[in-house]
Amino acid sequence: MSNDSLFNSSNAVADVAVIGAGIIGVACALRLARQGRRVVVIDQQEPGRGASFGNAGHLATEQVFPIADLSILKRLPAMLMDPMGPLRLDWKYMPRALPWFARLLLNLRPAPFQRTVVGIRALNESSLGAWHRLLQAIDRPELMKEDGSLLVFERADSQQAIEALQVRMRQQQVPVDFWQAKAVRDAAPQLSEQIQGGLFFPRTGHFLDPFRVVGELVRAAKSSGVQFLKLRVEGGQLSEHGVSLITDQGRLTSHQVLIACGAHSAKLTAMLTGKKVPLDTERGYHLMLPHEHGRLPFAVTSLERKFIMTPMADGLRLAGTVEFAGLECPPTMERAWQLHRLSKGLFKRDLSAEAATPWMGFRPSLPDSLPIIDRVCDGKVLLAFGHQHLGLTQAAVTAEMIAQMASPLTDAQPHSLPATAPYRLDRF
Structure with a gap:
C-alpha cells in the first residue's frame, strides 16, 4: 500500500499504529506483526535515531532500585550549582521539575x-530471556553478549558501601559476586592498580552495537509486513471503530494505537485517554571513543565517578550522566566531554579522545521509576513508555507483554510474563 493511499482510505489502514520507532516501538511492532496483525510504525525520525541510538548498550538487569533515593535532598544544592555533576537540575527548569521531584x-x-x-525486578528478571527469544526469532543471537558487568571502587572507604549494596542486591535475588582487586585485574588487566575491587553481576550483558540491533529488528519487521512512515503525529481521537491520528500529512486511522514514543508520549496519551501522566525526561549523554578497542571485556561502572564504560564494535562508549532540563533546552555537550575527564586514572594508560563524538538523548522517566505498560480505552490504546534508563534492557519483555495485551484472547504465552498491575496507567 502506498503512503498516498493510507490517507485517502476511509477504512482503517492498520490493526495497530505504533507511534515511536525506538527500540521499544520497533520490538513491539515486530511481535505484533508476527501475530498476524497489520502494523504501521510512525515516527518523524528514522528508526532508532532517538534515545535508542545513544544508550549505554548495557543490559542492566542488576539495576532493580529506583533512579534516586532520599540522599537526593542533600544533593539538591550541588545539582543546581554544578553544571558538570553526575546528576544535574537546570535551575531554569526547576519550577517545572518541582512537582515531578515531589x-x-x-x-x-x-x-x-x-x-x-518489585516492579522493576519483575521486568528485569524476564528481560534476558525475552531478548534471547527475540534475537533467535530474527536469527541474530550474536548481537547480545551475555558476559556480565562490573561495578568497581577505588577508595578503601568505599568498601563498606559496596558490601552494603551487595547485601541489598542479594536480598532482591540479584546474582552478584564480590571481587577482590586481583580478580578485577585478572578480568580487566588494563584497569588501574588503584582499583580496590568491585561487584560482578554475571546475569547481565551488553550489545556491541545498539543501533544495529534496532536496524536488524526493523529489517525483520519489514519482512513481516510492517510499514514505516516518517510522519509527525500532531493529535488524535477515539472513534467507535478505532483511533484516528492527525499527522503532518493528513489523517490516518487504525483499530488500535500503541504509544511508544518515549519522552514525547505524554501529550498524545492525554489526548486519547484524558489522563495526564507525570512524565519527565532524564537527559543522558555519551562520548564515543572510536580508537579504544580491547580495553574492557564487558561493561564497567565506577562507583565513585558514577559513569559506565561499555565496549562496542565502534570503540568504547562512556555514558551515565543525568540532567533534568526538559525537552526544549539545548544540549550541554560539555557534559559528554566531562565523561572523558572522569575516565582519567581508571586505566593504566589514559583513554584516547581522538575523533570522539558526543551525544545527548532523552530518557523518559516517571516519578516511581516504573514504565507504563497497559491496555486502556476498551483496548483501542496500548501504552509502552517511561522505562527511564532501562528501555534497552526491558524492550523485549515489554514487546511480549504488549503483544499479549493487544490480542488478549489468543493462546497463552509459552513462558510466563510479569503481572501487569504495577505498570498500569491508572496508578497516576
Missing part, C-alpha cells in the same frame, strides 16, 4: 519504594 520523593517512602523494586 512525587519522586513521595515514592521513596517504604511501601511505594518496595512496590517499585
